[in-house]
Amino acid sequence: MRRGLVAAVALSAGLAVVLSACSSSKNSSSSGGSGGGAGGNTTLKLVAADYGTGPSNTSQKYWEGIASDFHAANPNITVNVQTINWNDFDNQVKTQVQNKQYPDILEGDFFPDYAQSGLLYPAKDVTSPSTFSNLLPVFAKLNTYNGTQYGMPFTTSARTLFYNKKLFQQAGISSAPQTWADIQTDAAKIKALGKVGFGLPLGPEEAQAESLLWFLGDGGAYQDDSGKWVINSSANVDTQHFLTDFVKSGVTEPNPGTKNRTDLWKQFAQGDIGMINGSPALIPIIQAGGKLTDSDWASVPIAGKSGPLDKTLGVCDNVSVFKTNSSKQAAITKFVDFFYQDKYQTQFVKEYFLLPATNSGIKALSSDPTFGPFLKALPNSVQYPNDPVWTQVKTQIQQTIATSLTQDPKKVLDSIQQTATKGS
Amino acid sequence: MVDTASASDVTRESGRVGQRRRPFRQRLGRAATPLLWIGPAIALIAVVVLWPVVVMFRTSVQHFSPNGFLLGPAGSKNFKNLFDEPDLPGILERTAVWVVVVVCVTMVLSLGLAQLLNQVFPGRRVTRWALIAPWAASVLMTTLIFRWALDPNSGVINLFLKDIGVLKSFGSNQADWLGRPQAAFVWMMVVAIFVSLPFTTYALLAGLQTIPTELYEAARVDGASTWRTYRSITLPLLRPAFLVAALINVINVFNSFPIIWAMTRGGPGHETATTTVFMFQLKEAYIGESAAMSVINFGLVIVVVLVFLWATRWREQVT
Numbered sequence: 097m098r099r100g101l102v103a104a105v106a107l108s109a110g111l112a113v114v115l116s117a118c119s120s121s122k123n124s125s126s127s128g129g130s131g132g133g134a135g136g137n138t139t140l141k142l143v144a145a146d147y148g149t150g151p152s153n154t155s156q157k158y159w160e161g162i163a164s165d166f167h168a169a170n171p172n173i174t175v176n177v178q179t180i181n182w183n184d185f186d187n188q189v190k191t192q193v194q195n196k197q198y199p200d201i202l203e204g205d206f207f208p209d210y211a212q213s214g215l216l217y218p219a220k221d222v223t224s225p226s227t228f229s230n231l232l233p234v235f236a237k238l239n240t241y242n243g244t245q246y247g248m249p250f251t252t253s254a255r256t257l258f259y260n261k262k263l264f265q266q267a268g269i270s271s272a273p274q275t276w277a278d279i280q281t282d283a284a285k286i287k288a289l290g291k292v293g294f295g296l297p298l299g300p301e302e303a304q305a306e307s308l309l310w311f312l313g314d315g316g317a318y319q320d321d322s323g324k325w326v327i328n329s330s331a332n333v334d335t336q337h338f339l340t341d342f343v344k345s346g347v348t349e350p351n352p353g354t355k356n357r358t359d360l361w362k363q364f365a366q367g368d369i370g371m372i373n374g375s376p377a378l379i380p381i382i383q384a385g386g387k388l389t390d391s392d393w394a395s396v397p398i399a400g401k402s403g404p405l406d407k408t409l410g411v412c413d414n415v416s417v418f419k420t421n422s423s424k425q426a427a428i429t430k431f432v433d434f435f436y437q438d439k440y441q442t443q444f445v446k447e448y449f450l451l452p453a454t455n456s457g458i459k460a461l462s463s464d465p466t467f468g469p470f471l472k473a474l475p476n477s478v479q480y481p482n483d484p485v486w487t488q489v490k491t492q493i494q495q496t497i498a499t500s501l502t503q504d505p506k507k508v509l510d511s512i513q514q515t516a517t518k519g520s
Numbered sequence: 521m522v523d524t525a526s527a528s529d530v531t532r533e534s535g536r537v538g539q540r541r542r543p544f545r546q547r548l549g550r551a552a553t554p555l556l557w558i559g560p561a562i563a564l565i566a567v568v569v570l571w572p573v574v575v576m577f578r579t580s581v582q583h584f585s586p587n588g589f590l591l592g593p594a595g596s597k598n599f600k601n602l603f604d605e606p607d608l609p610g611i612l613e614r615t616a617v618w619v620v621v622v623v624c625v626t627m628v629l630s631l632g633l634a635q636l637l638n639q640v641f642p643g644r645r646v647t648r649w650a651l652i653a654p655w656a657a658s659v660l661m662t663t664l665i666f667r668w669a670l671d672p673n674s675g676v677i678n679l680f681l682k683d684i685g686v687l688k689s690f691g692s693n694q695a696d697w698l699g700r701p702q703a704a705f706v707w708m709m710v711v712a713i714f715v716s717l718p719f720t721t722y723a724l725l726a727g728l729q730t731i732p733t734e735l736y737e738a739a740r741v742d743g744a745s746t747w748r749t750y751r752s753i754t755l756p757l758l759r760p761a762f763l764v765a766a767l768i769n770v771i772n773v774f775n776s777f778p779i780i781w782a783m784t785r786g787g788p789g790h791e792t793a794t795t796t797v798f799m800f801q802l803k804e805a806y807i808g809e810s811a812a813m814s815v816i817n818f819g820l821v822i823v824v825v826l827v828f829l830w831a832t833r834w835r836e837q838v839t
Contacts, residue, residue, distance in 0.1 A: 226712055292691065299787065300787055349672075350692060350695075350696040351700060353787065353789070354787055488805040488806065495787065496789050499791075
């Protein structure tokens with residue numbers, strides 16, 4: 097699951113922030129990296145993904161700000177920053193590593209094969225105990241190779257249910273939807289206004305996310321706690337039956353199997369959709385749309401079959417530290433502790449509409465009106481399966497899960513389950 | 521003239537002399553000289569045409585991880601998995617419909633258009649230029665324009681249909697042309713025909729212009745009707761151009777990817793996919809199986825072309 101946020105949030109989506117980063121020019125500064133010795137000056141090389149949409153909010157600025165603060169506090173340590181836009185990130189990092197031009201610190205995807213090759217420090221060796229224990233434990237598993245945690249979550253994202261308060265008011269609905277039954281009745285009332293009641297993006301872009309959110313609602317999942325595939329569980333089949341009826345009742349957009357998140361989020365921002373599952377990345381889209389003011393919408397926990405969920409789908413991007421030169425380890429630890437401070441986490445969250453990856457970061461933002469609602473479920477968020485076969489399973493879900501709206505759901509889920517258990 | 525002739529005589533003379541005297545090495549060098557000129561072209565074909573074919577065949581019998589790591593040989597497993605795909609028969613059928621309908625309709629419409637453009641009328645030059653537009657524009661661009669024109673909420677085609685009373689309301693299932701597999705497939709065929717028309721029309725127009733006017737004059741003198749003239753003079757003489765255009769269209773339409781990909785991505789499921797699109801859908805998770813589909817596609821194109829050539833007695837008709 098090393099593509100964590102990239103796949104789920106950044107590249108595939110209508111997240112304006114990150115999407116246009118793809119087209120923005122590459123931001124790279126001169127790469128330092130060599131040098132450093134005990135007693136003398138140490139130079140660290142940080143390579144990070146660029147989450148910005150252009151020169152105005154490039155992550156280069158964010159990291160250079162931290163680097164200069166850090167240099168001011170530790171004059172004998174200099175941090176050189178290189179940011180790479182998400183489109184080129186994997187390729188450039190791989191090339192650097194193949195040429196043995198290792199960064200000291202890498203932020204972006206976590207590459208388990210680097211841990212496997214012994215290139216990385218275990219996370220515990222390059223953080224102080226307080227920083228390490230501050231990292232959200234729910235994302236530890238994704239960053240673990242062979243029982244040791246190498247990657248550290250740096251930024252995260254999670255889903256909530258967005259609803260259009262203006263439409264709710266017009267339809268005479270006074271409270272936020274909490275259960276599937278609420279969603280059905282509320283969607284029908286909004287449909288009566290001539291709008292789409294519920295936006296259901298089951299098209300190939302991100303069907304695996306939308307489906308998981310509904311599965312969670314009935315206590316289902318892709319894998320159970322022991323890591324066993326349970327895609328065709330009876331709970332999941334029931335969920336698909338519910339969705340089939342839900343779609344048939346005509347309160348969603350027509351043909352959800354062909355509709356993608358990017359387009360539906362934009363429609364929500366236009367005020368044409370009553371409810372939709374979203375992440376903080378939807379907020380800048382709403383703001384750019386200019387149709388809904390901050391008080392026209394709200395976000396609440398994902399609705400479940402019998403009540404709001406205390407968990408949700410979570411994704412994260414990670415920091416990993418390369419074993420470049422053992423004399424640098426102390427300096428690296430200092431820097432890692434430094435940039436995990438709450439103020440930098442908060443700054444990142446507000447800049448890019450993502451979520452923090454530390455316990456104290458969550459606490460610092462918990463009363464924030466924009467981000468607060470997303471943080472409740474984040475510590476017990478559910479991730480996509482950490483399994484090599486997931487790529488194939490995901491593709492099959494994206495391409496076929498919507499066919500269960502017109503065919504026998506059991507058969508469709510059986511077929512996906514079969515792919516999962518067959519292995520890669 | 522005289523100069524040239526004598527010069528070539530000299531060359532020939534010295535050539536003959538040279539052949540007798542030059543050692544083998546030099547003769548070989550002379551024989552290889554043309555290679556210098558056609559060499560780059562051959563190298564280009566080898567690298568961009570032949571090599572990918574080799575890689576495609578090789579990939580189809582290998583087992584790859586979705587991230588592109590080679591995991592070992594796969595034998596015929598990729599092909600077996602491909603033939604076990606429950607959606608494959610439907611996809612093959614759809615591909616046949618796609619090629620036959622798009623090519624036939626394109627050819628018929630183009631015959632009419634070419635005839636029209638061959639007439640002398642005011643504004644002919646502009647009309648001819650206008651026809652180039654869909655050809656000059658990238659297929660993807662044209663397709664995206666159609667996709668947006670068909671948008672269920674604000675597409676211009678839906679606006680028009682609403683205005684003339686065909687469409688009852690926006691955002692409805694009826695307005696969602698690309699969401700319903702059958703409707704989507706018909707619309708995609710419309711786009712495919714639209715982008716195929718310019719080339720076909722120009723190919724036929726070129727053919728029409730090679731028909732000597734004396735023949736038409738003779739027909740007129742003989743009192744032949746317009747329809748008779750068209751059937752007995754225009755169509756037979758147009759045959760070579762018609763066959764070339766049809767064949768190129770068959771290959772193009774069969775391989776057509778951007779139209780379907782940009783409009784429906786072959787979905788929902790694989791319900792609007794042709795074999796070319798299905799190959800790409802498979803590639804996202806099953807590289808080997810996707811290569812197997814490529815091999816089948818490759819074979820299909822060759823078979824279709826051979827059948828076409830045989831059925832149209834190509835050799836007599838065109839060459």
